[in-house]
Amino acid sequence: MAHRRAAVVTPWTVRGKIDYGRLMKRFGTMPITPGLLDRIRRHTGRLHHMLRRGVFYSHRDLDAILDHHEGGGRFVLYTGRGPSGPVHLGHLVPWTFTRHLQEAFGSQLLFQFTDDERMLLGDGVDEESAGHWVLENALDVMALGLDPDRTEFIVNVRHAAKLYPLALKIARGLTCSTVRAVFGFGDDSNLGMMFFPSMQAAPCFLASERAGEPVPCLVPAGVDQDPYWRITRDVAGKLGYPKPAQVHGRMLPGLSGGYKMSSSRPVTAVYTTDVPELVERKIAEAETGAHPARCPMYQYRYFLLTKDDDTVREHYVDCLEGDMDCRECKARLAETVNRFLRRHQQRRRLIRGGVEKMLE
Ligand code: TRP
Secondary structure, eight states: OOOOOOOEEOSSOEESOOOHHHHHHHHTOEEOOHHHHHHHHHHHSSOOHHHHTTSEEEEESHHHHHHHHHTTOOOEEEEEEOOSSOOBHHHHHHHHHHHHHHHHHTOOEEEEEOHHHHHHHTSSOOHHHHHHHHHHHHHHHHHTTOOGGGEEEEETTTTHHHHHHHHHHHHHTOOHHHHHHHHTOOTTSOHHHHHHHHHHHTHHHHHHHHHTSOOOEEEEEEGGGHHHHHHHHHHHHHHTOOOOEEEEEOOOOBTTBOSSOOTTSGGGOOBTTOOHHHHHHHHHHSOOOSSGGGOHHHHHIIIIIOOOHHHHHHHHHHHHTTSSOHHHHHHHHHHHHHHHHHHHHHHHHHHHHHHHHHTO
């Protein structure tokens, strides 16, 4: 008998059908409730479509961040990227939401590039290629409209000195057995990977360390990154820093289903640098679902591309009632994606000089 295996969700592997409700239980996170949404709305005006539609659905201590903000305190945002290759549409989901938070709350953003992690993983990334992808990826981040004056890039190898003192304190507060259990490392895992989580944790405390007083940190990220924040929250108390808060996002499916768009299956991902003909071809060849709720075409609109609720609803109904066949839907999606990419690629070209400076 076929055995249904539970989904695997770790920072390095996302496989199988993800049950987001179960993940909340497993990771011990809280749902973003209607009450919390009302509270956010008071600060941000109309809710961002990723909140209205539950793309960001779970959190830890978001209420404490709002308390702090309402009391006149500032908080920082922190997110990041492992620079191992080109950026696809799935990567843009948390960054787009981060941009919204930065704008709505006027927060400083720390954005980490874990080139160290990619080199340690031994997946073909060396110093030179990491350097290349850091710049390419940073262009994608900034092309989303983040405020350069409120955004600080930390490239781990180049800027190690900013993080190392904090990483040491964090590492001292963690045992090998905790890190092994949380990340699933074994005896054959390399030494660097055992230490690396303290480098990813360090930015959570950087603003507090610099200010000499508690500055809470909110991390918008895919739910696969959660193990890092669990161990960071564990050591925060011991070190006297605020525990980092999180908002967790769902992962955009690949073009042919799958549950996460993945760079390891290139034909299933639309990259930000793809030319229009390639986008058309990839989408034309994608597998559709029998129902919009299970169809990647619909989910691209819903998660990322179509901000207007009426348009999304229309799409849903037209598909269900057979007023629009898959061919037409795909042609329309390709058009939407290409319109988005045209502007994105143009912005990437315009900001190159500025982004190079930001990375120095
Ligand atoms: N480890 C992440 C990755 O491989 C990169 C990362 C570093 C990150 N710091 C982060 C992601 C903070 C989210 C939030 O993509």
